[in-house]
Amino acid sequence: MNRAATASAFRLLLLLFCAAQTTHARETALTVENAWIAEAPPGIGVNAGYLTIYNRGEHERILERVSSPAFGRVEMHRTLVSEDGGSTMRRRRTIPVPAGDALDFSPGGYHLMLFENREPVRRGDNISLTLHFADGTLLKTSATVRRRGDHNHH
Amino acid sequence: MFKPGTMKTASLILALMGLGMLTGLYTARYYQPEPESPDIEGLFWPDPKQLHDFSTIDHTGRGFGLDRLKGQWSFLFFGYTHCPDICPVTLSVMDRVQQELERRGVDNARTVFITVDPGRDTTEQLAQYVGYFNPDFIGLGGSEAQIRSLTRQIGVVSSRGEPSKEGEYLVDHSASLFLIDPRGRLISLFSAPHKANAIVSRFMAIRRFLGQQA
Numbered sequence: 001m002n003r004a005a006t007a008s009a010f011r012l013l014l015l016l017f018c019a020a021q022t023t024h025a026r027e028t029a030l031t032v033e034n035a036w037i038a039e040a041p042p043g044i045g046v047n048a049g050y051l052t053i054y055n056r057g058e059h060e061r062i063l064e065r066v067s068s069p070a071f072g073r074v075e076m077h078r079t080l081v082s083e084d085g086g087s088t089m090r091r092r093r094t095i096p097v098p099a100g101d102a103l104d105f106s107p108g109g110y111h112l113m114l115f116e117n118r119e120p121v122r123r124g125d126n127i128s129l130t131l132h133f134a135d136g137t138l139l140k141t142s143a144t145v146r147r148r149g150d151h152n153h154h
Numbered sequence: 155m156f157k158p159g160t161m162k163t164a165s166l167i168l169a170l171m172g173l174g175m176l177t178g179l180y181t182a183r184y185y186q187p188e189p190e191s192p193d194i195e196g197l198f199w200p201d202p203k204q205l206h207d208f209s210t211i212d213h214t215g216r217g218f219g220l221d222r223l224k225g226q227w228s229f230l231f232f233g234y235t236h237c238p239d240i241c242p243v244t245l246s247v248m249d250r251v252q253q254e255l256e257r258r259g260v261d262n263a264r265t266v267f268i269t270v271d272p273g274r275d276t277t278e279q280l281a282q283y284v285g286y287f288n289p290d291f292i293g294l295g296g297s298e299a300q301i302r303s304l305t306r307q308i309g310v311v312s313s314r315g316e317p318s319k320e321g322e323y324l325v326d327h328s329a330s331l332f333l334i335d336p337r338g339r340l341i342s343l344f345s346a347p348h349k350a351n352a353i354v355s356r357f358m359a360i361r362r363f364l365g366q367q368a
Contacts, residue, residue: 108240
């Protein structure tokens with residue numbers, strides 16, 4: 001192997017290494033934490049889901065939809081309480097996650113609506129959720145089914 | 155030298171002054187000004203609304219009217235069992251409130267959930283729903299007219315959304331909690347977001363204040 005070939009091989013390795021680093025950085029810029037699903041009260045076939053998305057990157061990310069193999073349909077909703085105390089539910093088609101910020105899906109605010117469960121949803125189950133972003137990024141997480149009030153999530 | 159007339163006037167003035175002092179003393183000792191509205195958020199004072207009779211059906215199938223509210227403190231919450239977020243959130247907060255009140259020795263306060271969706275919320279559905287959150291919770295339903303006999307008095311309005319192709323619909327409704335005192339008066343409103351600690355401490359303050367008024 002001559003010197004030039006060694007140098008270019010080295011350069012190639014360096015390039016690959018840098019590319020890997022960049023990919024890694026892009027992946028960890030967007031994370032999802034504390035995903036949980038509220039056990040549905042008896043007689044109710046719809047579950048609510050909550051989680052927090054962190055965007056440590058430099059660009060806003062748009063959450064377009066959430067899917068789960070355990071549910072036929074997942075919608076994104078927001079509870080709004082007006083000044084006179086009236087509450088209303090709004091379906092959201094997309095939700096932006098600003099750069100350097102977090103988006104909280106939490107009780108009384110944004111929440112996932114999980115319809116058409118394929119299996120009975122029981123307390124303690126771990127259910128896989130996939131978050132789909134407008135730039136094509138997919139983020140997978142696992143949500144534990146809990147009874148509301150059985151934890152100190154705020 | 156004093157003229158008799160001057161003496162008369164002086165005595166009268168002295169007598170009046172004495173009377174004034176006595177009145178002042180009496181006032182200071184026995185007169186307490188009408189208590190002003192205390193600094194308690196959401197309190198309807200000094201004119202809490204006295205509820206009149208209404209006729210709903212509880213989750214056991216018994217009639218539930220004004221007499222069932224008397225003698226106890228009641229937290230009223232209006233919602234529906236298919237409500238995805240705010241209703242279960244509020245009822246689980248109220249479960250914590252009830253536990254904390256019990257711990258503090260309050261045994262005459264309870265939570266009443268009134269459906270604004272009688273089409274889907276049958277007596278059976280209400281029973282299993284409220285019982286899931288707390289076995290002592292009371293669920294109220296009945297016909298649209300029966301429910302209105304209560305909601306109208308509290309000033310709670312609700313409106314049903316358009317059903318989806320799956321036939322599901324959402325209902326907009328009040329997110330507030332309404333406190334009824336043991337005399338059946340609407341005494342306070344608690345606005346969302348609801349926090350158990352805040353509800354407990356405000357309830358204790360209201361109970362203390364009303365105890366002083368009795």
